[in-house]
Amino acid sequence: MLEVTGLRVAYGGIQAVRSITFHVNEGEMVALIGANGAGKTSTLKAIARVLDAAGGDVHFCGEKITRIAPHDVIRQGIALVPEGRGVFPRLTVAENLAMGAFVRNDAVDIEKDLKMVFGYFPRLKEREAQLAGTLSGGEQQMLAIGRALMSRPRMLLLDEPSMGLAPIMVQKIFEVIRAVAAQGMTILLIEQNAKLALETSQRGYVMESGEITLHGAAGDLLNDPKVRAAYLGE
Amino acid sequence: MDIFLQQIINGLVQGSIYALVALGYTMVYGIMGLINFAHGEVVMIGTLVAISVAGTLIKAGVPVALAGVNGLAAAVLVCMALGWGLERIAYRPLRNAPRLTPLITAIGMSIVLQNVAMIVWGRNYLTFPHLLPKVNFEFAGAHFTAIQVMIVGVSGLTMAGLVFLVYRTRLGMAMRATAQNPQVASLMGVNSNRVISAAFVIGSALGALAGVMVGTYYEIAHYQMGFMLGLKAFTAAVLGGIGNLAGAMAGGILLGIIEALGAGYIGDLTGGFFGSHYQDIFAFIVLIVVLMFKPSGLFGEKTGDRA
Ligand SMILES: Nc1ncnc2c1ncn2[C@@H]1O[C@H](COP(=O)(O)OP(=O)(O)OP(=O)(O)O)[C@@H](O)[C@H]1O
Numbered sequence: 321m322l323e324v325t326g327l328r329v330a331y332g333g334i335q336a337v338r339s340i341t342f343h344v345n346e347g348e349m350v351a352l353i354g355a356n357g358a359g360k361t362s363t364l365k366a367i368a369r370v371l372d373a374a375g376g377d378v379h380f381c382g383e384k385i386t387r388i389a390p391h392d393v394i395r396q397g398i399a400l401v402p403e404g405r406g407v408f409p410r411l412t413v414a415e416n417l418a419m420g421a422f423v424r425n426d427a428v429d430i431e432k433d434l435k436m437v438f439g440y441f442p443r444l445k446e447r448e449a450q451l452a453g454t455l456s457g458g459e460q461q462m463l464a465i466g467r468a469l470m471s472r473p474r475m476l477l478l479d480e481p482s483m484g485l486a487p488i489m490v491q492k493i494f495e496v497i498r499a500v501a502a503q504g505m506t507i508l509l510i511e512q513n514a515k516l517a518l519e520t521s522q523r524g525y526v527m528e529s530g531e532i533t534l535h536g537a538a539g540d541l542l543n544d545p546k547v548r549a550a551y552l553g554e
Numbered sequence: 555m556d557i558f559l560q561q562i563i564n565g566l567v568q569g570s571i572y573a574l575v576a577l578g579y580t581m582v583y584g585i586m587g588l589i590n591f592a593h594g595e596v597v598m599i600g601t602l603v604a605i606s607v608a609g610t611l612i613k614a615g616v617p618v619a620l621a622g623v624n625g626l627a628a629a630v631l632v633c634m635a636l637g638w639g640l641e642r643i644a645y646r647p648l649r650n651a652p653r654l655t656p657l658i659t660a661i662g663m664s665i666v667l668q669n670v671a672m673i674v675w676g677r678n679y680l681t682f683p684h685l686l687p688k689v690n691f692e693f694a695g696a697h698f699t700a701i702q703v704m705i706v707g708v709s710g711l712t713m714a715g716l717v718f719l720v721y722r723t724r725l726g727m728a729m730r731a732t733a734q735n736p737q738v739a740s741l742m743g744v745n746s747n748r749v750i751s752a753a754f755v756i757g758s759a760l761g762a763l764a765g766v767m768v769g770t771y772y773e774i775a776h777y778q779m780g781f782m783l784g785l786k787a788f789t790a791a792v793l794g795g796i797g798n799l800a801g802a803m804a805g806g807i808l809l810g811i812i813e814a815l816g817a818g819y820i821g822d823l824t825g826g827f828f829g830s831h832y833q834d835i836f837a838f839i840v841l842i843v844v845l846m847f848k849p850s851g852l853f854g855e856k857t858g859d860r861a
């Protein structure tokens with residue numbers, strides 16, 4: 321469904337992503353793991369057109385999206401939950417969710433999806449009228465995921481949904497991610513928490529200094545001695 | 555006491571005009587962090603277009619009211635196009651340039667527009683046609699005219715309309731989202747170019763309306779009138795907290811009242827040394843005081859991360 325070939329990202333002279341190739345199949349959850357600064361966020365940003373790729377191509381559902389306008393990415397069906405959540409702080413929770421459905425005009429189905437999001441995250445329903453900037457970090461992460469779901473995407477890109485959250489909150493968020501995946505959503509998951517990411521995903525890619533150095537079934541990566549040493553703290 | 559109430563009324567009228575112009579500065583600043591110094595000139599062009607259109611129609615025998623409406627419509631349309639064009643031609647190519655660059659460009663555009671206006675309308679003061687009959691009212695010893703009532707009323711309604719647009723429509727939500735986080739807004743499918751254009755077009759329409767009001771009120775116009783008006787409206791926007799809609803409205807009204815009271819009392823306070831023609835200094839005293847003690851303005855939440 322998502323095909324990334326030879327993707328490169330550079331900031332000025334610095335190569336953050338050096339020609340990486342990977343893919344995500346329809347209905348699959350794939351983890352992209354790696355240390356700080358490995359280039360994971362840069363990869364997602366290039367796919368979502370927040371950044372221009374310095375080279376390579378991105379195809380989605382057979383269509384080349386490497387150079388489409390940034391605001392058209394979501395119309396293709398790709399929703400990014402950005403690193404650090406990126407909620408609109410002075411919009412209410414309800415307005416943030418409405419922004420997620422900005423490209424849609426099927427009011428009836430939007431209402432249905434809103435119910436679904438509130439089903440996943442009852443806390444958001446309670447906070448509907450509150451300004452997003454006043455939510456806790458965990459609530460903001462819920463909102464960012466809920467907002468992405470409101471676009472009714474074909475694929476979710478999640479950038480470190482566990483970042484800065486207490487273990488119990490991480491559990492809650494990942495329960496929802498699993499539930500969404502169980503509905504057939506295609507997901508590319510970026511995580512520092514490699515163990516959690518690999519336990520949740522079917523396949524994984526390991527990224528180091530801008531390159532993919534390992535890939536395989538999530539279970540195999542979990543048992544790989546190099547992965548265990550570098551990312552699982554063993 | 556009479557003079558106090560009188561000056562409050564005068565200040566409210568002038569302040570409504572400042573508020574409308576200040577909204578143009580604040581909307582653009584709120585969304586893209588740019589101070590569009592050419593905005594005062596957009597207002598000036600609005601006034602002059604209205605003079606030409608309404609004046610010509612009146613000469614051709616069109617009823618005054620109809621001529622006035624047409625003059626206003628022409629001014630609004632021309633200014634909307636001008637605001638759109640300014641952003642497109644002067645600012646968009648500099649979207650990723652260092653902040654000083656578009657600021658200097660804005661000053662350049664304001665000089666260009668002044669000169670264009672001078673070529674088109676000449677160097678002389680132009681008289682604005684009488685659009686409204688001179689009706690006077692009296693209230694508790696203070697006098698005011700139908701024109702003043704109209705200015706305050708129309709400004710109030712227009713601002714209410716703007717608040718509705720920004721807080722109750724899809725475009726308004728996209729504008730607020732873009733102002734808060736342009737990158738994520740574009741992830742949601744918002745075309746930031748369109749939102750920025752909308753801010754310029756709407757701000758310019760408000761400016762045109764303000765320009766026509768200024769013309770109707772003072773019955774005089776000139777190709778350099780946009781400079782002082784723009785500077786004062788900018789002061790009003792800073793006073794309220796630039797980037798903040800409610801701030802621009804409150805700042806405009808407040809500045810108008812401060813100025814009117816200042817003009818009303820400066821003679822008494824200085825033993826006649828300064829006359830009311832010194833009223834312009836109050837705006838700049840306000841600007842300096844605000845920048846020194848509360849640069850975020852009355853309604854501003856944060857300082858220093860923009861412009
Ligand atoms: N805007 C930028 N300007 C310059 N360099 C950048 C920029 N953003 C990222 N980089 C650099 O690119 C490299 C990859 O960064 P990236 O954010 O993609 O890493 P990451 O894998 O997401 O890391 P983390 O796990 O810490 O989020 C880093 O060396 C980083 O310093």
Ligand SMILES: [Mg+2]
Nearest residue numbers: 360361362403
């Ligand atoms: Mg990252």
